[in-house]
Amino acid sequence: MSRNSNIIDGDGTGAYLKVNEGGYVLTQSSGLPPKDDRDIQIVYRKFLTLNGDGTTTSMLVDGSTTPQLFYVEASPNNDIYITSLSIVVQATGISLGDDFAGDTTGLSNGCRLYYEDKNGEINIGTNLTTNFDLIRLCQGNPGFGDNANAFKIPNLAGKGGKTADGYIPVLDFPEIFGFNYGLRLQRGTTNKLVFEINDNISGTAGLNAGFNIIVYGFERKPD
């Protein structure tokens, strides 16, 4: 047997908590963060690197025989929440037509973006064969430019000191996938976020090509 109860204001004002016809408790959120002196959130910003080596950031590699994996992985102590990915692909003559990094054809096999947790490999993007596929994966974020220069920065200086036209799509996990805090790599696991290359991009990319991804988010320490 249950007891009917009202929730009343702790300050003794006599105010009661309301429940509407639909059975909803009416709430009002503070615009302020709670006062919490714990130190539990740390900025996280890393490149995806070859086999997670922490060094090799250029993804212009040959994955045609053996897929080449660029990733970030879970840490032993803190959860990592990935809020966004910043992708840069650049090359002389790059376009949103049949082209990946200036190869003027698009890739045969295409790249794959996925994460791996206890559910196995979960695809985020597959058959990424063109620059446009990366732009579409990111839902056109950030949108700028016009006509042939839509989404394009001419004469862009990317990592490695190369200058060429480039695209800079950003994948926003809360916005696109509804993960309020981003994609989690759970502490003490082998969770990882992986970009898989299945073509010989080092052989086909155009002049002054560049291709890398930076991961943004935060580390959350245990309570």
Added chain:
Amino acid sequence: MSIKVRIEDGDGSGNRAKVTEGGYIYVQDSNIPPLDDRDLQIIYRKNLTLNGDGTTTEMTVDGSTTPQLFTINAIPEKDIYITSLSIFVQATGIALGLDFAGSGAALANGCRLYYEDKNGEINIGTNLVTNFEFVRLCQGNVPFGDAANAFIKTDGTPAIFPTLSFKKVFGFQSGLRLLRNTTDKLVLEVNDNLTPGTIVAADASFNIIANGFELK
């Protein structure tokens, strides 16, 4: 043994709060903020200044021998939440190619943006050697312009002014906190000689404004 309680509308309508099969209580959030007469939140807007002196906002300085640090620091009484940084780099001839503030080349060492708390120095952006590295750090926010003028304001002296949103980019819902009564700080480190007319253009300018709020 626990007592089972039904939550009932305080106005006496007889409405009862629902709990789903998954154990969730139904709630509906108001579209308006709570009436709260406490005075807890204050707008915060400050330039990063040289060694936090509160005065020297211009970051076109010589950091080639000794790194020059532009900071904002925690304060004794209130937490500071930094929600965004407005970065401004101006120079004739500024471009998103190999250029920083009209230098016509990438910086040799580059700037570093970091914060410092009891975890030590946490990098936010490193090797910021070109204008574009700042645009990328801010994930292309705010996007505008076209072709060679993408992200570049062309009226007056050309400039870029990317905005770093800590909520959007890093998922810090209320922004990056500088905890009260600590030595927490946010720092832009200059490691090259950015004195106008040396590497960068003679009319170069570079500054950062931190926006957010103080919480009492």
